[in-house]
Each structure stands twice: as structure tokens, then as C-alpha cells.
Amino acid sequence: MKCPYCENIDTKVIDSRPTEEGHAIRRRRECDVCKKRFTTYEKVEEIPLMVVKKDGSRETFDRNKVLNGIIKACEKRPISMNDIEKIVDEIERGLSNMMEKEIESRMIGEIIMDQLKGLDEVAYVRFASVYRQFKDINTFISELEKLLNDTKKK
Secondary structure (H helix, E strand, O other): OOOOOOOOOOEEEEEEEEOOOOOEEEEEEEEOOOOOEEEEEEEOOOOOOEEEOOOOOEEEOOHHHHHHHHHHHOOOOOOOHHHHHHHHHHHHHHHHHOOOOEEEHHHHHHHHHHHHHHHOHHHHHHHHHHHOOOOOHHHHHHHHHHHHHHHHHO
């Protein structure tokens, strides 16, 4: 690490400790030439996940969009905000672990529906009706029949 005072490239770490949030490491360094001390921070480089929309456009993954969609689906249901946050955390972690730079919005929607199906069937149907854009009552009934068949199998 280059010294910010004399630009010498030989510096040594005298102390390392995690930051309060635990997302970075704070390092105290000392220059071997001028003996001045300075602080650096080391953190994991995050590669932004890009979402490929149905129309082919791309945008950065937005956790709040997932959170808001799930909150709307769970409205007036006996589901705590803590449970919703856990689902969003799990979805976000799963997407990051896929190690893909781009992911289709369709795949994110399917992951959300899988999570909601296990949490609350009404929230699942609400989300599915918006996500799958049910055109008529027959499409809606078809989705309900799939849900009932899945429930009977368990």
C-alpha cells in the first residue's frame, strides 16, 4: 500500500480489526520511510447483479422491489415483517451464490413464488396473479388447481 504522505510503496500493517458492521477490515499502517501512520479499509468487491427484463432491457437488482412485491402479496395476512425480511434475505443470498452477472426477471419471479408457496398460499396466489398476468378466470382456476394438487401430494 502506497503511503499517502511520501508515496513510498513499503508500508506495514500495525493493527487490523473488523469495522462495527463487520463488512470491512480497518487496518492501521505505518510507512517504513517517513514513519507516518494512516488507515485503510479492506472490503469485498461486490459485482452488481443485473436483471434482464422481459423486453430485454437490463437494470441493477433492487432488493426493495422484491421486498415491496412480497409485502403487497402478504398484505392483511398473518405474516410478520421479520418473516418477509428473512425470505428476501434468502432470495438475495441465493441469487448472489449463483455467481451469475445477469439473471432473468422471470427466474427471480419463480424463486419468489416458490418461497411464498411455502409461507402462505394466499400470498402465493396474489403474487402469481400479478406476476403471471392472469388474463381470465380460467387461468386463475388453473393455477389454484396446481396449488391444490401440490398440497394433496404433501
